Amino acid sequence: MKIKRRDFLKLSAIAGATAAVGGCARSAVELNALSATKKSNVVIGEAPGEWKATTCQGCTTWCPTEVFVQDGRAVKVKGNRYSKQNDGKVCPRGHLSLQQVYDPDRLKVPMKRTNPNKGKGQDPGFVPISWDEALSTIADKMMALRHDKEPEKFCLMRGRYTYMRDLIYDVVPKTFGSPNNISHSSTCAEGEKFGSFFTEGYWDYRDYDLDNSRYILIWGCDPVASNRMVPATIKRLGEALDRATVAVVDPRLTTSGAKGHEWLPLIPGTDGAVALGIAHTILTEGLWNREFVGDFKDGVNRFVPGRKVTEEEFEEVHTYGVVKWWNIAVADMSASKAASVSGVPAEQIVRVARGLAAAAPHVAVWMGPGAAMQARGGYSAMAVHALAGLLGAVDNEGGSLQSAKIPVNKLNGDILKKYQDELAKKHSHMEKIDQRGRLELPALKSGKSGGGVATNNAVTGMLNNDPYEIKVLIGYMNNFPFSCNGTDKWEKALGKVPFTVHLTTNASEFTMFADIVIPCAVTKYEKWGFVKTKANRYAACTLVQPVIEPVWDVIQDETEFPYLLAEKLKDRGFANMYDCLVEMFCDPETGAKAKNSKELSLYALKYYTKPLWDGKKDTHGDKINGWAEMVARGMWNSAPYEYKSHWGKFKTETAKFEFYSETLKKALHKHAKRHHVSVDEVMTAVNYTARGELAFVPHHEPPMRHGAESEFPFVFIDYKSRLNREGRSQNCPWYYEFKHVDPGDVGGQDTLRINPVDANKIGIKDGDRVWVTSVAASGECIARVWEGVRPGTVSKAYGQGHWAYGRTATADFGRSATRGVNNNTIIPWELERLSGSNARNGGHAAVRIEKI
Template identity: 45%
Template sequence: MKTQSHTAPGSRKSFLKKALMAGSGLTFGSALSGSLSTLKASESGKPDSVRGGKNGCWAPTTCNGCASWCSLEVYIQNGRATKIRGNNASKVNEGKACPRSHMGIQELYDPDRLKQPMKRTNPEKKRGVDPGFVPISWDEAIDEITDRILELREKDETHKYMMVQGRNSGLHPIIYDRMTRIIGSPNRINSDGLCQEAGKLSHWYQCGFWGFPQWDLKHTRYIICWGTDPVSSTRQVSHHNSSWGKMIARAKVAVVDPRLSATAAKADEWMPIKPGEDGAVAGAIAHVILTRGLWSKEFVGDFKDGENRFKIGQTVDEELFDEKLTKGVIKWWNLELKDRTPEWAAERAGIPAEQIERVAIDFGRAGSQAISMVGRGPVAQPRGSYNALAGNALVGLVGAVGTEGGNMSGNPFFNEPLPGPDDYLDQTAKNGLGHPTIDQRGRLDLPAIFQNQAGTGMVSNKAADGVIDKDPNEIKVAISYYGNFAFSAPGARRWEKALGSIPFYVDINTHPSEVSWFADIVLPAANGMFEKNAPVVRHGNRHRHVTLHRRVVDRLWNVKSDETEVPWMIAEKLAEKGFPNLLDHYKTYRDPETGAEPQNGEELELFATKHITQNYWNPDRHRGGDKFESWESFYNTGVWNSDPYVLKRRWGNMPTESGKFEFYSEPLKRAITQHAEKHGLTTDQVMESANYVARGEQAFIPHYEPPVIIDEGNNDGLILVDHKSRLNREGRSANSPWYYEFKDVDPGDVANQDVAKINPKDARRLGISEGDDIVMSFKENSITCKARLWEGVRPGTVAKSYGQGHWAFGRRASLEFGKKARGGNNNEIIPAEYDRLTGTSAYYATVRVRVSKA
């Protein structure tokens, strides 16, 4: 097999020239030479229409570069996208767009994209071994896929089918849920279960919503950012970029993070914490707020005689406190906070006690105009649920719950659910759905709580172990789409082994990624930002918007929409072969305007989008927010906005069991107790099995859990702080030249390099100099990158951005396509560990790695 060595990226001007040539269809075949030759271009992808004309026009769509889902406009000339801007019609991102959105055009016109279906000819599935992909037609690909599905059904083995979902839209139930259930499998695995659920748990048990908050930056007086960099990599990035400068002119910001992030660089307080000790600092801040009498009397309540009895080390009689709109503040004090002084926290967190106290006082004085922004840092850890509970509890103490300048839940929205599949489940499907899931959720050490029910959450990364060990069963057929777990999940090489062991695996993707390398069939996906129709939902800036992906450009290649066109073709072929249930179900997705049944995948996509959004564009069904007169009017605008958030609307009417903000959670207690009873054990035994230190009632309140740092018994190593770049389109931007050219926009990083940022004190001890090639390793896995000596990282830690280290994805992403990575993928040295209450993967500050010169 021929190989192609990496050459340094050319100038931006030369790249744009080549990109424009590719966009005009002039030089596709030669663009994928050498090791990419089996992924060569199709001859049949010529445009069938021209949009925009030579003078061009702006068309609305939605960015899919991260979970912010910003509403955008794309400038279209002769059917091609040439420019991006924010959509002024959105009240969430208000016409603003971050760097990720602009990079979307390079992703769209990347000459290394998958261009037509491919079939594997080499049965050996291994990194570095050429799969021998050869082009096939869509009909041939779908024919083979449906044969494998029907074989499972004939053998009553539908539970041996698995669906893996990556980035998705509001149409994801069509392929992810409806198709999987009608086939008859319980094995639906998605990317949300990798990194999001622990943060959601805190909002559910304290505030009554399972999701993420929004924050009123325009009116806040104080923000604590816990392991998050809002201007770079959290939700609502475009809004944060446009609002942060004005906000810091009148409000104070404290950043709790071992790394000097872009946000920390402009903050009033940088608190370079020892990794994982966020819960200690949050507890100490709560302690100061209570002992100093800074809690909200209006929201929390007060002692009946007005005397503050919150004294260091002293318990309080609950009868002496008149609690108003919260539940359990005295229990929280007695069980946890009475001893959590700033000095106690300083000893653990490695930051000054006086700084902790100062931040606590300023936060408390800001009152209801304070924000506690709990990010991925403290949450994506082995005990992250309790860090999340501790950080989020602070807004309850100061009454900053749904207030001007505080934390808020999402605004109401009115999506119409897609038709359900129950009428199309035959006995074979029902039998399959009765089997346990491949991710092993609900076992003793994996409570995997979703809302109030243990065992119903998702442990997505654990699915790799289930596949490898064939536990609870073998997986014989799997389909994944728009994801790359062999790159994006901790313990990434486990996914290589898992996918390589599946007898028949299909990957639907835009690029030839690491997971594609192990596929038997590779299907080229439409780019969600430019080449498909679908709704998505996000909130921010005190509004909710429902914004549309739109098919705004001509498809250059023979690609299909992953969530609609591909499952429709599968449904048609299954019907031809005697199993019509899936197609019959899809035909119930009628056009709300005409009542017509879909006749193909494009109509399924359009009708489903209209169905979900009909309460926004149909004036007869209007329920709030923007009002449109027709589907056409909504489609041409591209976004619906909710009414503004109603301040304090949940005060006294919180959607929790008590109707209050809950510091002590009876529902959490029941969920853990239910899991214990299922296994015939006590709640303390469950907590021990799931690797938490809490015992008794402490498990039901925010409390300090010592961090879990996995090492090899060698304290000379450095704790890896994984962080996200403002240029990451969720790992999909690594084949874009701009990703490398502008990488130094992230503090401490270097253009055209992949660097690990090391404090000079540690570098001297390890004998490492600036620019050295270094190896970072844990057990048998290692990655290579460059050393960057930088005082913006806490001693004892090494900070490295996620995003580089692809060995497949295109010629720029790798040094040698299919064999040798460019830079290092953090997830190859981060072991697979979990916040076991929720199943969230532990990415952050979880492992102590060995660092040495290469």
């Protein structure tokens, strides 16, 4: 069976004029009138307009922005004039969002499935329904779980979010009685955070002080395209190239690499070896930063290649275990050995090491997901970040920084507990469906066994009904059968869930398995929220605001949906969720309780951000006089971050920067004790090769590979385009028109880059249609013969290959991808188990290339 895109859109359009509306703050007449309204075309300057503050969430930079609104229509985007985080600038993603909010393929009203069969290629038979029917159906399915005393079989899956997430992500499952609030977080960069936490004690993304850097070592990312401070880097890279050395460690030639002074095109998955080779050079040549690390007591350098050092001979200052690290992992990893492992010339490794040392401590060692989101990437992440420690560049001028505090309110846990009945208290502490904390999946967020999320392992639990079956599933702003590798597993798992709800702006792959579809507001334009972000030494709280009236009959996913659902549950005798939301989120100015979903959205935002605008305390940042000013400005900036804030008080077991991680040692021993095994047995279970003391220090792990080299000779490299609004911009015509902004890419096609040496060997020419095949799947691309990718590897931007999204992303709606192939279909399912991360880098995806 096949649903035609035109039929799906036709149904949505009809629904916009005919569906009855129930349970919303607006009346049915108002919403139907809104759905039927056609906005007139306007030209900037020909009608009065104003700039309205909001936030771009096209990537995790989360830039404060302003939108020019004219005649009720958003027509232009720029950075927020008050922002010290992005200097009032945005990257291309900020502008692409205009095509998203006015996308004609957006969902317009609630829909329900009429075909009980679920699977790729199945026509869901969606028909428009009223809000009352949609919400009542969901409430009935949930109440059935409560009646059967199995609320744990309810699961909420979260994708992109604002910090209003607590309402849907915490209050809903915890008052209901489920442990299953599953975040998307480990698909992004939990592996990165693992590296900084088990050396520095900081489980978060780092800021980088580019204004004062004299050497910028970019590792496994392209910060002018992605990785959390994009506009700031775009503005500063040119100046940095005049002042500092820029080196890039990446198997593909990124924009930063093309502009930089050094490109180190390593073999994927060998990041740890290169990092240790650099560390070996720094130590043997006596180039480490003594202010931070310390020195031999007699000043004589005993770091000699291949020799062990006695710990008592070295006196450390702000670090711990540098001698142990040398003895266990570094002494034998010379630059020449690192070169033999990684393919990076030894003389280049030495040159980069000396350059870093000469510029230290004003060195930014920028660790990205390429070094960490690998099947064995946890130790690579530690090794890369350890270089910053060795150079005294941690929490220092020109180096990597933590973040100034953003003093917003938190969810009131006491009120939440008050509305958990005995069933909720008991069942919300049951094992989660992603199986975090099991022997083979430590997910050691902040050092706690099972403390993190393993998003891509939720599919394992769902497929095997382990620890139980998921019967009711709600997903919001997510699309896991597209965004997680192992897409076939997700399609099978979603196909077996009895009842699924999708809250989304566009019908996507996840939607095609849904029983009820809820049309949602577009973040940046139609909803309330706030996010916390940082860059350039400044932390920021920036508001998401409804700068225009909703284009269609939609609700806000994180705030309105919980309220409307809670109303329906209350009608059915379960008032806990409703009462919790109403008591927790009153208007902090008047004390008024929310009378509808839109008031709750506004009151919750005011509650969270109150410390920033009520003037009662010094926020160590911008002085904002009242809520009205906060709305007008749209954001708050902190004071600049103070260098060396954490020297002597890192949140590690030793309070120092750890080259020998007592913090990781403690975490692994606790996890081992929990499962009555040894640490070595844990390492076996998580697919790492380290044994003994090696498990507690940054080191090189041989990369994992899915597929024999004889059959799959190339390593597949996934990267993120500067035009990717998290995989959601592929229905925007501008995405294809301007795709050539990424080095080596070509507009209007899904391009696979291959080195000329490799292309000649297998008879591939530029522009050929090719099949790329892994042990997981095959897909069609267009070959781009290009020198900017290491021989033996091929690279492709993530984002294309949707089989359900819209007329531009795919013309064969609901059936197959007609514009390229999804990278996550090619990349086999895999995890980095110590952190719980999705493994999308590091060489485990081996492929062959064949001309069509």
